[in-house]
Amino acid sequence: MLQVFGRYVRSVIERAAEEAQEAGSRTIEAEHLLLAIAAADEDTTRELLAWAGLDHRAVGDALQREFEHSLGTAGVTAADQEVLRPRRGERRPSDAGTSAKLALERGMAAAGDKKDLRPAHILLGILELRAGTVPRALALAGVDRRELRARTQAAISDDGRQGPPEKPGKASR
Template sequence: MHAVMERAAAEAQAMGSKDIEAEHLLLAVAREPEATTRELLDSAGLDYQTIKDALQSEFEQSLGAAGISVTDRDMLRPRRSIRRPSDAGASAKLVLERGMAAVGDKKDLRPAHILLGLLELKAGTVPRALALAGVDRDELKARTRAALPRAGR
């Protein structure tokens, strides 16, 4: 799990965030080499770039909903943070909490548990981005639960 958190911190830094949030965990999980998680994401048509594009679309739609129109795409590009975030923000804490709820012991936490925690989110950037990507979250959640070891369900 340390590797996922490190990748999430790198994503947060690249996006100019001061904390690691759920979207950074999603991007980190998308880069996960572990076969089960890879297969789950692939089955939903998700890869790193698809998720990145969906997050960008979600950002643009959120701006539009707030009445903000940005015609200069360069204005939307994140500015890399100087400092690498080490703290989990509220959405990441919720994901980790929900992922941990699906596992008996913290040492058994796997990337698929984080994916499950992400899929459990009811509101926020990640659910909106996954909807924009055309993901059936309930179906992916069911497949993720089925793929977890018995003790981790």
């Protein structure tokens, strides 16, 4: 299981680095991890996000809305759409920023034992963030972060009880 988790984390971080580059960010942040998770081919997290009405595109839209909303809070309305559009960075970031580190730390800490780590722990860590871009974007998208977090925790413990994950026979909700 640890191997499966390790492979998953590597692929998510790799994808998150691409997302960060697309957004012109110099570091990988929690929102890039969330985009990467939404793009990943992993059943549990995909189902959890789908429950909240989220896929890769919806997460991207929510993040853009959060950006524009927060600018509005500052009294800034950017009429020039060119400025609001993300500009791809010239190099792919390799460092995780504070928000991504925090999400990874919290996600990993939620597993009592390394061998209990599941892909959904990364999503859980992101959902543990209480302030900042991701929780705000989720709130603006009408996602109940606490409920989604509870469902994620439940999915992880169901998975733990089932033992090694097998593709068919998903735990019922």
